[in-house]
Amino acid sequence: MIPTMHDVARAAGVSIKTVSNVINDFPHVRPSTRMRVLSAIEELGYRPNLSARGLRSGRTGVIGLAVPELRQNYFAELADSVIRAAEKHDLGVLVEQTSGDRDREIAVVTGAGRLRLTDGLLFSPERLGQADRHLIRPTFPFVLLGERIFGGPTDHVTMHNVSSAKAAVDHLLQIGRRRIALIGAHPDQREDVRPADLRVRGYKAALEAAGIPLDPQLIRAVAPWHRENGAEAMRELIASGIPFDGLFALNDTLALGALRALGEAGWQVPGDVAVIGFDDIDEARFSVPSLSSVDPGRDEIAETAVELLVERINEKDGDPLPPLLVKSEFRIVARESTGFGRPG
Amino acid sequence: MIPTMHDVARAAGVSIKTVSNVINDFPHVRPSTRMRVLSAIEELGYRPNLSARGLRSGRTGVIGLAVPELRQNYFAELADSVIRAAEKHDLGVLVEQTSGDRDREIAVVTGAGRLRLTDGLLFSPERLGQADRHLIRPTFPFVLLGERIFGGPTDHVTMHNVSSAKAAVDHLLQIGRRRIALIGAHPDQREDVRPADLRVRGYKAALEAAGIPLDPQLIRAVAPWHRENGAEAMRELIASGIPFDGLFALNDTLALGALRALGEAGWQVPGDVAVIGFDDIDEARFSVPSLSSVDPGRDEIAETAVELLVERINEKDGDPLPPLLVKSEFRIVARESTGFGRPG
């Protein structure tokens, strides 16, 4: 049978509360008593029952992470970073996949479902957007990730989409590219706070600052941001005959698809077209050619998000701080696809 | 304040146990009573406290998944599949990363750490090997994944390493390749049950069946199986001047690294060298050229593993079934790197 605190207490000849005090590092325990309890714990192989602890203390020591799907590199790497960050706070991470399904995302933000076993939730939406802001009710510790919803009632960790996108395009301009295509714009033209729109805004700002007129033909709508769609968009652009010497793909997956299409068509990268992506997923370092990208600070996002969530969890009931918006630092990573690093 | 069953019971004018009965679909509840309770639940926004349920019932509704790290595509995709499979059984998944650290892997198998909150554990080791078999004590529901440990006291879901590797090499032979290199062998020569060894065995079997003499120079040891190491091994092989016209990489990540090195060296794939990998990660479909691979049946592995775990969780104490070894079906996926699909 699995030993309980009672068993330990009996073995050590102390009360159950003393065992609890030892386990929770309560200061006033005589060293000799602590020793006795610790060895009883050791001997019996006792482990605290986390359900009981959770019931009594109101904390489970687990946070939830809801992402569209781990199959997508960006989210796998995000989850990796979140799990590492949570570990530092001694928290476990329960991962839930929404599959980008609207109803499931709603279930997640309204606190339904499995995530009730958690002390708080990190949520990276894929379908819910600005219009669904009102659905988010901060009835439990909650931190929003990503760029789909702004101005909600909860903490939010995101990236500098506009300025980092501008920096990416600046990078292409610096190496002398003038006709810079963009793939990944949102199919409908409404400009709001979606990452696609924000990054397009950065693209336009960079061109404008450089005094280069905007050619709408070079902006290609692509959704969703999968490799095959990136490849397809690139094939279409190549087939259209519209000249271009640079490409800004709104994420790395699109860029990798585009690299493939360029390769198929016999175009040289970066000779004929310099390419930069966004996200700096691990894979970018190992494509042929390796892919320049924008590192949006994934680790920083994960760590910040976990820290904010921990603060919310520890927050006293009385004095809730106002919701915080944090933008992580970004960084341009220049690789072969824009003429840096090894020759490609 | 968060409502409890008591609040629901009071609102519906019934006893707390009746509320419990409604929630757990206990058969003998009058439809009118059920309605009353349900609407009270709805009105109060009641959600069961899973810690309390866990304490009382001994089940948390969460299983653990321990993998080296989600950053590696294979594990991200495995986790994705596991979470989907668990969902069908109404189970959440707590993901733990061992970072391939031996001590952490030991902590995981001995039931220490955070995973105490779970009803059972799926474990995919990276460091623990055959010699550590004795560490695994089935004191809680446990299913082993992967190919590092065989003959342990628990259920185990794995793949047909030898025969699928043989099939991969057969595929290269069928398209006329005769000098087939292998990268990813284990640095030490001891042949046991590690995936590297098993796959090398399949490689040898295929050559032998085709009557092709083994050239030890073509077998390259690589560890760990990362892209950069695959690229490096390939560069060395190319530099060595040893002729070869086919490559079997023991996993896709190595193969992708090798593709990169081949590209750098100006070799054509599949013209000069036909390449096949192992795992069929999503990325294989989108490399340039797309990568032929062995699909080891990841979804099947995940589903089988979750089902076995659920059975163990539900097992009565008295009659434990003997440990089960399940091998999933594999399948060769032929793509451009071996001359199939679009031209590459």
Add this chain to the structure above:
DNA sequence: AAGAGCATTTATAACGTTGTATATTTAGCG
């Protein structure tokens, strides 16, 4: 050497749910 004041320990009551045993109601049947 008695008490003050702090360090240490303990008994007992929760936390919110489900299981057991039992009470009550309803339905079926002669």
Add this chain to the structure above:
DNA sequence: CGCTAAATATACAACGTTATAAATGCTCTT
């Protein structure tokens, strides 16, 4: 109708932990 059996509902204990408050032990003063 009255009796039995089934259906329905309930009270209360228990799961293993932490919090509270109170009890005991120890170390100093004076």
